[in-house]
Amino acid sequence: MRVAVIGASGRMGKNLITAIHEAQGVSLGAAVLKPGSSLVGADAGEIAGVGKIGVAAVAALADCVDDFDVLIDFTSPSLTLENAAFCAKHFKAIVVGTTGLNESEKAALNEAALQSAVVFAPNMSVGVNLTLKLLATAAQILGDDYDVEIVEAHHRHKVDSPSGTALRMGEVVAEALGRNLKDCAVYGREGLTGARTQKEIGFETIRAGDVVGEHSVWFATEGERIEIVHKASSRMTFAKGAVRAARWLEGKSAGMYDMQDVLDLK
Structure with missing residues (x-):
């Protein structure tokens, strides 16, 4: 080719x-x-x-x-x-x-x-795409009992937020849970937002320095938290x-x- x-x-x-x-x-x-x-x-x-x-x-x-x-x-x-x-x-x-x-x-x-x-694809990394598969499996097993939060970090020059990878991770988790990401996504929090709802999927964004790309998806409930993380260094x-x-x-x-x-x- x-x-x-x-x-x-x-x-x-x-x-x-x-x-x-x-x-x-x-x-x-x-x-x-x-x-x-x-x-x-x-x-x-x-x-x-x-x-x-x-x-x-x-x-x-x-x-x-x-x-x-x-x-x-x-x-x-x-x-x-x-x-x-x-x-x-x-x-x-x-x-x-x-x-x-x-x-x-x-x-x-x-x-x-x-x-x-x-x-x-929003991310061409082999590792990220394996991570998407792991996220779908985790969401299917954990179900609605676990809160889902997605944290991503990139370099200061990145112009879109959240990253395409973070959004795709959210879509994969939402699909596995039978949700529509457009209906349940929450992008950042500020002020008196009230208690977290059960089915929302939260996104937090960091833009700093020369970070190539880091994504962390939390599945958290009372007593435990599971994190699935991918970090790109190059x-x-x-x-x-x-x-x-x-x-x-x-x-x-x-x-x-x-x-x-x-x-x-x-």
Whole structure:
């Protein structure tokens, strides 16, 4: 599989290029930068710090349309939708790790999946996706007798809150408990809020320093508390998961997939 990386000079882009370079069964087909970048034409491997690999960075997907089979996108909602539409038009697969998409943007991504194979997940980490499976099992066993609280922490530059991963964790727990997260989610607490209701799922958010990503889900009742925790110390864990998803897409028909499909956890 020939993989294209967009945002190739960013922190995530460099990690993706490195992960592709180190992985089996995939190769870097294209590296896309912002139009006007001074790095256009530079070797993508040198941009990422892995040495020359013979792939010159370009300014737009249109400049490399024949050079890749699947695109990995960790950009912004609006740009991701443009890229997904491009991939659908040209029958390219796409792996989307972008967070912060609203319901209409997710619907637009689903439209692209009618013509293109799409893996979309709020978190590409293998460990996080295993954690989602554990959360569903815990919620099913513990039931309504346990309060559920989700605490997440990220670096100061993250623009969406709660994180897409935290929201997905909430959705998984709510589904396992037969609830709708939209009806039971509580985002932060302040003042005289009164006693906690039995079926609410609480979210607390921390933004500080250079925290890559930490998520903790509490199941608490009188006398005990169970915590299921995932901590990421490097963006490489997300990059490796995304590359694994790109490799998995080989030969897949158009449709919407997630990391639970990639890891055969369903």
